[in-house]
Every structure is written in C-alpha cells, then in structure tokens.
Amino acid sequence: MDERAFLDDYDPTAFKRPSLAVDLVLMSVIAGAPAAVLRRRDVHPFRDSWTLPGAFVGIDESLDAAARRVLGGKAHLDDAYLEQLYTFGVVDRDPRTRIISVAYFSLLPADRFAAALAGDPALTLARLTLGEGDEAATAHTGNGAALPLGFDHGAILATALRRLRGKLDYSGIAFALLPERFTLRALQEVHEAILGTPLNKPAFRRRMLDRGCLAATGEREAGASFRPAELYRHLPEQGEV
Amino acid sequence: MDERAFLDDYDPTAFKRPSLAVDLVLMSVIAGAPAAVLRRRDVHPFRDSWTLPGAFVGIDESLDAAARRVLGGKAHLDDAYLEQLYTFGVVDRDPRTRIISVAYFSLLPADRFAAALAGDPALTLARLTLGEGDEAATAHTGNGAALPLGFDHGAILATALRRLRGKLDYSGIAFALLPERFTLRALQEVHEAILGTPLNKPAFRRRMLDRGCLAATGEREAGASFRPAELYRHLPEQGEV
DNA sequence: CCAAAAGTGTTGCTACTACACCCATGC
DNA sequence: GCATGGGTGTAGTAGCAACACTTTTGG
Numbered sequence: 001m002d003e004r005a006f007l008d009d010y011d012p013t014a015f016k017r018p019s020l021a022v023d024l025v026l027m028s029v030i031a032g033a034p035a036a037v038l039r040r041r042d043v044h045p046f047r048d049s050w051t052l053p054g055a056f057v058g059i060d061e062s063l064d065a066a067a068r069r070v071l072g073g074k075a076h077l078d079d080a081y082l083e084q085l086y087t088f089g090v091v092d093r094d095p096r097t098r099i100i101s102v103a104y105f106s107l108l109p110a111d112r113f114a115a116a117l118a119g120d121p122a123l124t125l126a127r128l129t130l131g132e133g134d135e136a137a138t139a140h141t142g143n144g145a146a147l148p149l150g151f152d153h154g155a156i157l158a159t160a161l162r163r164l165r166g167k168l169d170y171s172g173i174a175f176a177l178l179p180e181r182f183t184l185r186a187l188q189e190v191h192e193a194i195l196g197t198p199l200n201k202p203a204f205r206r207r208m209l210d211r212g213c214l215a216a217t218g219e220r221e222a223g224a225s226f227r228p229a230e231l232y233r234h235l236p237e238q239g240e241v
Numbered sequence: 242m243d244e245r246a247f248l249d250d251y252d253p254t255a256f257k258r259p260s261l262a263v264d265l266v267l268m269s270v271i272a273g274a275p276a277a278v279l280r281r282r283d284v285h286p287f288r289d290s291w292t293l294p295g296a297f298v299g300i301d302e303s304l305d306a307a308a309r310r311v312l313g314g315k316a317h318l319d320d321a322y323l324e325q326l327y328t329f330g331v332v333d334r335d336p337r338t339r340i341i342s343v344a345y346f347s348l349l350p351a352d353r354f355a356a357a358l359a360g361d362p363a364l365t366l367a368r369l370t371l372g373e374g375d376e377a378a379t380a381h382t383g384n385g386a387a388l389p390l391g392f393d394h395g396a397i398l399a400t401a402l403r404r405l406r407g408k409l410d411y412s413g414i415a416f417a418l419l420p421e422r423f424t425l426r427a428l429q430e431v432h433e434a435i436l437g438t439p440l441n442k443p444a445f446r447r448r449m450l451d452r453g454c455l456a457a458t459g460e461r462e463a464g465a466s467f468r469p470a471e472l473y474r475h476l477p478e479q480g481e482v
Numbered sequence: 483c484c485a486a487a488a489g490t491g492t493t494g495c496t497a498c499t500a501c502a503c504c505c506a507t508g509c
Numbered sequence: 510g511c512a513t514g515g516g517t518g519t520a521g522t523a524g525c526a527a528c529a530c531t532t533t534t535g536g
Binding site: 202207224226227228 | 497498507508509
C-alpha cells in the first residue's frame with residue numbers, strides 16, 4: 001500500500017492534499033554582513049512579523065518556474081543565481097492550513113535590487129546573524145533593531161546561510177554577489193561577510209588567483225583616493241554550473 | 242500578488258493543487274558498487290520499468306515522517322540514516338497527473354535488508370552507474386542486465402549518487418553503510434565503491450585514523466584465513482549529525 | 483616456512499598561512 | 510613626500526599520496 005505502485009490506484013480527489021508554495025531567500029551582502037529580503041506582513045497570523053517572499057505553485061508551473069516568478073516579481077532580476085534549498089514540511093509550520101514550502105535561494109549584489117526595495121515600504125533588506133548551533137537565524141535592521149520572523153522562516157534563513165557558507169569556497173557562488181568586474185578586496189569582503197571571520201589578505205589573493213577562475217581585465221578601479229586596484233572578471237570554466 | 246501576503250487571501254479550494262509524494266532512494270554498497278532498492282512496476286505507465294519506493298504525503302504527516310513510513314514499510318529499518326535529498330517538480334514528470342516528489346535518501350548495510358528483499362519478488366537491489374556529466378544514472382542487475390527506469394527516477398538516482406560522493410569525505414556517511422564494528426579494509430572498500438576509484442591503502446588508513454573519528458575495539462576480525470584485522474567503531478563526536 | 487594480508491616508517495609534494503616588505507597613486 | 514591601500518617574496522606548516530618495508534596469522 002505504501003509503494004509507488006499505490007500511486008496508480010490513487011484517486012487524486014479522494015484525499016485532502018497539502019498546499020504547495022515556494023519561498024524565496026533572496027540574499028546579498030551589505031555593510032560586511034549577510035542580508036536577505038523580507039516582507040512585513042500586514043495581516044494575521046504573524047501580523048507585523050517579517051517573512052520571506054513566496055507564492056503558491058501553479059498547477060502547470062514547475063517549481064523552478066514558480067521561484068523565478070517570485071524573483072521576477074521584485075524587479076528585472078531574471079539573470080540572478082537561483083538554486084533549490086530545501087523543502088520544509090512539518091505539519092504545523094503554518095497555523096492556517098497545511099502548506100509545504102519548497103525554499104529557493106538566490107544571490108544578487110545589493111545594488112541590483114535597491115530600486116525594487118525603495119518602491120515598496122513593506123520590503124526590507126535585513127541583516128542576518130546565525131550562531132554555531134542555532135536552529136534559526138535572526139534578522140536586524142541596519143541600526144540593530146531586531147525584526148521578528150514569522151512562520152519557520154528563521155529556520156529557512158538558517159539553512160540558506162549554512163548552504164551559502166558551505167558552498168563558498170568550492171563553487172564560485174561569491175561571484176553572484178559582485179558586479180561583473182570587481183577588485184580582489186571586494187571579493188575578500190564578500191567572503192569575510194559570509195564566513196564572519198577576517199581573512200589574511202595575501203593568502204586570500206594567492207588562493208583565488210591560483211584557482212584559475214579569475215581573469216585580470218587590465219582596467220583599474222575608479223574613484224579611489226589612493227592606489228586603484230585592478231578589476232577582475234570571473235571565469236566560469238571547467239564544469240561549473 | 243506574488244508575495245507571501247497573497248497566501249492569506251488565497252482560498253485553498255479555489256485552484257487545483259499538485260499532488261505531493263515522497264520517493265525513497267535506499268542505498269547500499271554491494272560487490273564493490275553502489276546500489277539502490279527498486280520496485281518493478283506491474284501497471285502502466287512504465288509497466289515493467291523499475292522505480293523508487295514512494296508514497297503520498299498524508300495531510301497530517303510531515304515529510305520526514307512520510308519518508309520514514311516508506312522506509313519502515315520495507316522492514317524494521319527504523320534506525321537507518323535518512324536525509325532529504327531534493328524536490329523534483331517539473332510539470333510533466335508523471336504522465337498521469339501533476340505530482341511533486343520530495344526525494345529522500347537513506348543508507349544501510351546490504352545485509353540489513355536482505356530479508357525484506359527476499360520476501361518480495363518485485364523488489365531488487367540494483368547496481369548503479371553514473372558517468373561524469375550524465376543527467377541520469379543507469380541501473381543493472383548483478384549479472385549486468387540493464388533495468389529500465391521509470392519516470393524521472395534515473396535523475397533522482399543521479400542526484401543521490403552525487404550527494405553520496407560529495408558528502409563522503411567530510412561527513413561520516415560511509416559508516417551508515419557498515420556494521421557497528423568493521424575493519425579498515427571494509428571502510429576502504431565502501432569508499433572505493435562510492436568513488437569508483439581505487440585508493441592507496443596506507444594513505445587511507447592514516448587519513449581515517451588521524452581524523453580521530455575511529456576507535457579501536459581491541460577485537461579482531463573472525464574467520465580470516467590470514468592475519469585478522471582489528472575491528473574499529475565510529476565515534477560520532479564533535480557536532481556531527 | 484610460506485603465502486597473504488595487516489600495519490608502519492620515510493619521503494616528498496601541494497596547498498595554504500603568516501609575516502615582512504616593496505610599489506603606486508592622490509593629496 | 511607621505512599616508513594609504515595594492516600587490517609580491519619568502520619561509521614555515523599541515524595534510525596527504527606514494528613507496529618500501531616489517532609484522533602477524535593460518536596452513
């Protein structure tokens with residue numbers, strides 16, 4: 001009865017089905033700390049708490065497409081890095097009804113969605129913190145005020161932060177948080193913000209350059225008060241996604 | 242309209258909802274190769290193809306509980322390693338109706354479910370192969386005959402194999418494929434089967450012992466024709482899951 | 483004693499870190 | 510020229526891979 005064969009005898013209308021949603025963790029790095037886009041709820045439950053942008057999955061829409069739709073709703077962010085994160089399916093995670101949520105996470109440089117945020121006062125880019133063994137992340141405004149999180153979205157944010165940290169040094173994921181041309185210092189600041197620790201400058205430079213995934217452009221940083229740094233590009237190269 | 246706020250205005254009965262299932266990749270290592278439990282379908286579609294064990298998610302059942310239920314249906318395997326793998330949600334992945342599947346993957350020593358397999362002729366433990374850039378894994382019997390895979394289960398198996406390989410050397414996942422006490426040679430054979438490459442014996446020994454996650458038991462392997470090897474136990478230790 | 487496998491010593495390589503230093507630019 | 514940050518040289522260290530070697534057991 002429990003097996004896949006069971007699916008064939010199953011009448012799809014016979015039993016109650018859970019609802020299926022996608023939630024989007026749209027992350028960035030701002031002021032040396034990881035951050036994510038949150039929306040302030042104006043209705044119960046969790047009224048005045050902050051939650052991830054999300055949507056129900058259409059009957060003729062793939063999960064990836066639903067996540068892109070949520071992302072696209074924010075602005076013209078079609079080229080953003082996007083990957084599936086985890087599926088949250090505890091029974092009482094939503095007090096209204098049974099909703100399973102497939103969480104996606106997306107990365108963009110902070111300036112790419114500044115306009116979208118400014119256009120909607122219910123949206124904010126919240127700083128995130130996550131302790132070593134913590135179940136859930138916490139969110140704060142730029143001046144340190146705590147932002148209460150609704151549903152299990154603190155746990156979703158924790159999963160996203162851990163994934164980001166875990167993939168940081170083998171996956172080129174950091175480049176999704178930078179403009180097309182960037183200095184090595186900017187790249188190092190992104191790494192430091194995500195890991196939460198300072199890194200040794202020369203060691204970091206060498207490690208990155210020896211990897212072979214960077215190309216010098218010959219151009220220089222503009223507007224520097226002192227010696228301008230060289231701008232690099234990211235080379236996707238061998239078998240990367 | 243696309244946002245989380247939308248969820249509140251949403252009438253759960255107004256639109257068609259996808260069905261939600263879990264599929265289980267129950268993996269093991271047998272005869273030096275990775276393997277997974279498959280079931281032969283006796284109905285259309287994909288009649289006589291092989292698919293992963295699965296079940297629909299109950300309305301009052303968490304995803305993890307549904308996966309445990311599928312696992313438990315096989316035998317008394319309640320203590321098996323189990324983790325969520327990925328959620329597959331392409332629109333036409335099932336030709337009958339829209340079904341989203343949350344895939345789980347589980348690990349057990351092969352001898353632990355020999356009895357369960359023998360009790361059901363539609364179940365088999367299939368050898369798996371997966372090329373470097375392949376979209377899908379392929380399944381074979383012990384004597385090399387190909388087993389056709391139904392639905393997108395080849396892609397699910399590919400994801401499971403890659404996850405297994407990726408987590409192998411930092412996560413103690415290999416110990417879930419061994420009995421409680423095991424020799425270093427047995428551990429090495431598990432690693433070699435998963436990676437598909439031979440490993441240097443002394444290097445492997447040292448690497449494992451230096452990690453500090455093994456404890457010598459003082460006991461010796463029984464029934465060896467030559468010098469019996471020492472039996473080790475796995476120490477879960479610092480912050481492992 | 484011999485075959486076979488367990489287990490160890492030694493070497494060298496590679497990746498990475500740390501520290502010190504030199505270089506280039508704007509004021 | 511001098512402050513500031515960009516960029517480089519030179520070790521030293523940890524982890525790991527390869528090879529040769531010794532040890533232990535059953536027959």
